Amino acid sequence: MSEKIYAAIAGVGHYVPEKVLTNADLEKMVETSDEWIRTRTGIRERHVAAAGEFTSHMATAAARRALATAGVAPDEVDAIYVATCTPDMIFPSTACLVQAALGASRAYGYDLSAACTGFLMALDAAGAAIESGRVKVALAIGAEKLSAVTDWSSRDTCVLFGDGAGAVVLKASDRPGIRSSLLGVDGNQAEILYIPAGGSRIPASPESIQNHQHFIHMAGRETFKIAVNTMLGAAQEAIARAGLTADQIDWMIFHQANWRIIDAVARRLGEGFVERAIMNLERYGNTSAASIPLALSEAVGEGKIKRGDKILMVAFGGGLTWGGTVVEWL
Numbered sequence: 470m471s472e473k474i475y476a477a478i479a480g481v482g483h484y485v486p487e488k489v490l491t492n493a494d495l496e497k498m499v500e501t502s503d504e505w506i507r508t509r510t511g512i513r514e515r516h517v518a519a520a521g522e523f524t525s526h527m528a529t530a531a532a533r534r535a536l537a538t539a540g541v542a543p544d545e546v547d548a549i550y551v552a553t554c555t556p557d558m559i560f561p562s563t564a565c566l567v568q569a570a571l572g573a574s575r576a577y578g579y580d581l582s583a584a585c586t587g588f589l590m591a592l593d594a595a596g597a598a599i600e601s602g603r604v605k606v607a608l609a610i611g612a613e614k615l616s617a618v619t620d621w622s623s624r625d626t627c628v629l630f631g632d633g634a635g636a637v638v639l640k641a642s643d644r645p646g647i648r649s650s651l652l653g654v655d656g657n658q659a660e661i662l663y664i665p666a667g668g669s670r671i672p673a674s675p676e677s678i679q680n681h682q683h684f685i686h687m688a689g690r691e692t693f694k695i696a697v698n699t700m701l702g703a704a705q706e707a708i709a710r711a712g713l714t715a716d717q718i719d720w721m722i723f724h725q726a727n728w729r730i731i732d733a734v735a736r737r738l739g740e741g742f743v744e745r746a747i748m749n750l751e752r753y754g755n756t757s758a759a760s761i762p763l764a765l766s767e768a769v770g771e772g773k774i775k776r777g778d779k780i781l782m783v784a785f786g787g788g789l790t791w792g793g794t795v796v797e798w799l
């Protein structure tokens with residue numbers, strides 16, 4: 470009988486654009502205040518891509534760094550999974566553009582659309598492909614240029630989002646790096662967080678532009694309530710499926726949407742969890758699919774995450790979509 474193949478993270482990298490937009494800058498654009506944004510969300514500033522900088526550029530930069538830390542050459546990559554809700558174009562996929570830019574000559578790839586849960590879905594797909602034996606080296610990337618779909622005249626949403634990318638390299642391993650992966654969707658609530666136009670339902674027209682339908686629309690208060698309960702359930706289930714108890718989790722990386730959501734879920738998980746929550750939304754805002762790999766990459770770079778650590782990652786986003794994943798840092 471052949472040995473079981475597991476998947477493990479072998480390298481991680483991130484990229485954020487140079488330009489920083491602070492809360493003070495936003496005060497000049499819409500009726501808001503630094504105090505409101507900080508206390509209601511925890512965000513102080515966010516990075517915004519330059520006009521000629523696209524999601525594929527950020528994804529490629531993050532992937533290059535992840536490959537370098539893994540010691541993997543681009544032509545060793547078998548598959549590229551890009552999670553994004555802001556692809557460069559409707560098609561070809563961003564994964565194709567990343568494949569070309571990296572020179573990943575052997576790789577196939579595709580984009581996944583699962584909003585803020587996208588990275589955990591990409592990680593799941595990449596991990597499953599490796600565990601099946603058909604793929605040996607895979608890139609799972611979360612990358613977003615949310616500034617392109619942000620309504621800069623709406624204070625309800627424009628203070629929340631930022632641009633960036635994070636990537637991991639996954640390789641076959643004789644020990645399980647991905648200890649559990651739980652994913653869910655509920656399309657019954659599609660319209661509490663969505664971009665109405667630009668697809669086949671409402672193609673671009675002078676009316677769709679005039680009605681701001683190409684931008685993110687969110688029922689914030691409703692989303693908040695569902696996010697807390699769903700993320701708590703996903704966290705508990707992911708820990709159980711990994712065969713662990715909550716006190717065995719060393720770090721938590723929650724999708725970075727709002728510090729109050731992270732705080733509420735961490736407190737409900739048990740004592741000491743708030744301290745184990747890795748947070749960077751203060752500097753980046755909500756970067757959707759990029760937020761978890763970006764936070765993971767920073768935490769590894771800062772030396773917080775060490776060999777043997779067990780990391781719980783939890784996401785929630787438009788769709789609705791959610792996921793909980795436990796990873797062991799091998």
Ligand SMILES: CC(C)(COP(=O)(O)OP(=O)(O)OC[C@H]1O[C@@H](n2cnc3c(N)ncnc32)[C@H](O)[C@@H]1OP(=O)(O)O)[C@@H](O)C(=O)NCCC(=O)NCCS
Pocket residue numbers: 500501502505506509510585624625626628688689690691692693696726727730755785786787
């Ligand atoms: C968006 C969010 C920060 C808003 O915070 P909130 O506490 O729910 O605030 P509300 O929407 O209830 O608005 C409270 C008031 O602040 C106002 N307000 C909204 N945005 C504001 C801003 N940028 N500056 C100042 N005031 C603002 C509202 O108009 C409202 O005023 P009113 O009471 O006079 O009507 C919060 O709901 C949230 O984080 N939601 C979930 C986001 C999320 O998880 N997304 C999922 C993944 S992407």
